[in-house]
Amino acid sequence: MENLDINTLKKGGFMRQIQKGCFSVRLRTVAGEIKAEQLLKISEIAQEFGHGYIHLTARQGIEIPFIHQNDFAAVKRKLAEAGLEPGVCGPRVRTVTACQGDAICPSGLIDTTALAKELDARYFGLDLPHKLKFGVTGCAHNCLKAEENDVGIRGGFRPCWLEEPCSFCSLCEQVCPAKAIAVDKKRRRLSFREDACTYCGKCAKSCPTGAWQGNSGYLVFVGGLFGNRTAIGRQVLPIISDQDKLFQVIDSVIKFYEQTAKPGERLRATLERVGWDVLQEACQDDEVIAGDREQAVI
Numbered sequence: 001m002e003n004l005d006i007n008t009l010k011k012g013g014f015m016r017q018i019q020k021g022c023f024s025v026r027l028r029t030v031a032g033e034i035k036a037e038q039l040l041k042i043s044e045i046a047q048e049f050g051h052g053y054i055h056l057t058a059r060q061g062i063e064i065p066f067i068h069q070n071d072f073a074a075v076k077r078k079l080a081e082a083g084l085e086p087g088v089c090g091p092r093v094r095t096v097t098a099c100q101g102d103a104i105c106p107s108g109l110i111d112t113t114a115l116a117k118e119l120d121a122r123y124f125g126l127d128l129p130h131k132l133k134f135g136v137t138g139c140a141h142n143c144l145k146a147e148e149n150d151v152g153i154r155g156g157f158r159p160c161w162l163e164e165p166c167s168f169c170s171l172c173e174q175v176c177p178a179k180a181i182a183v184d185k186k187r188r189r190l191s192f193r194e195d196a197c198t199y200c201g202k203c204a205k206s207c208p209t210g211a212w213q214g215n216s217g218y219l220v221f222v223g224g225l226f227g228n229r230t231a232i233g234r235q236v237l238p239i240i241s242d243q244d245k246l247f248q249v250i251d252s253v254i255k256f257y258e259q260t261a262k263p264g265e266r267l268r269a270t271l272e273r274v275g276w277d278v279l280q281e282a283c284q285d286d287e288v289i290a291g292d293r294e295q296a297v298i
Contacts, residue, residue: 004069013086014072017065024055024065025075028087028124031098031116031136032060041082049075059133060097061087091130091264093123101138101155102216108138109201109216110155115243122247123254129261129270132254140177140200145226147233150267151253152221153246156239157201159214161192166211172203199239217241222253222279223268231268234276236283249283256282 006016013026027034027042034042046054046064049071055063067075079085087095096119099105101112116136123134137144138155146152168190170183180196181203183189199219204212217239224233236253240246253267256279261270271279 007090010089011092013088014067015063015089019066021069022065023067023069023072024063025067026057026087026089027062027064027079028085028095029061030096030120030124031113033113034062035083038082038084041078041084045075045078059095061095088125089131091128093126093128093132093134096120096124096134096136097144097149098136099138099143101136105138107141107201107205108155109157110136110138110218112136112138112155115153118247119250123250126254128254128257129263130266132257132267140198146219146224147221148224148226148230149233150222150224151250152224152233154219154221156199156217156219157204157214158199158217158239158241159192159197159201159203159212161190161203162211162213163190164211165209166190167209169208171206171208172212175202175206176200177202215241218243218246220246220249223271223276225266225268229268233268236280252283253279 009016009023013028014023015026016023042054042062042064046052049067050064051066053065055065057063076086096116098112098116100108101110102108103111103113119134119136132150135144135146135149135152137146137152140154140156142154144152146154168183168185168188170185173181173183177200178196178198180193182191199217201216204214219239220236221233222236223231225231237249240249257267257270260274260278261267
């Protein structure tokens with residue numbers, strides 16, 4: 001054991017157990033997805049080198065406990081044969097979690113899996129002052145709890161009402177959880193308060209005549225924590241309609257964290273120390289989001 005660099009092993013997904021010489025191997029997963037044939041290989045590895053079971057983590061990860069240090073090379077080789085690799089721990093970007101999004105869920109507003117894979121490709125394993133977690137959720141139901149992540153992304157729908165096709169049936173008013181819509185059937189009038197809108201998209205999904213149109217987009221939250229300390233992340237900008245703009249914002253958040261945080265300081269602590277306005281200014285300095293500035297909510 002004395003010849004092992006525990007910190008390097010942890011960085012590479014091998015986490016020391018209380019049992020001498022044994023480690024739990026965390027696998028790299030994205031959006032909670034893994035192929036069926038890969039599951040079979042993981043099962044084989046757990047049977048051959050572990051105790052015959054796996055552990056599913058709270059963040060959609062898979063761990064194989066009781067891997068002895070003498071078997072590291074063999075386990076890595078067998079994982080590679082199945083197109084798998086260990087994940088990461090420590091002060092860096094962790095596994096990107098996501099719900100199933102609009103590919104499967106009727107409420108979904110964005111392709112969460114594709115977005116999670118792009119986030120993983122861009123940022124996974126990036127060394128930072130402390131760990132950083134991404135969470136992607138497809139709609140206002142918020143199954144992945146975007147606000148509990150260091151950087152959380154929630155799908156949204158920015159609606160636009162068209163009077164001509166509207167039948168004033170008031171179904172949109174009935175389904176709107178924010179009470180942002182009011183319909184006067186007799187006078188055939190409709191009022192919509194966008195400042196109260198949560199961008200859930202229920203008005204458009206329920207409208208029988210197509211009177212509600214609009215575009216899906218992204219709501220970004222930063223500074224969430226859920227562990228030794230719990231804190232709810234804040235929305236840093238109004239809904240972002242373009243994915244290129246989304247990544248510009250995330251790049252700005254990452255750059256801010258790298259340049260501003262103290263070693264061992266979570267993003268939330270950095271924001272509370274230097275001020276949320278500093279991050280807002282860093283994001284708004286990017287010209288591609290200039291058109292979204294007027295509704296910033298920090």
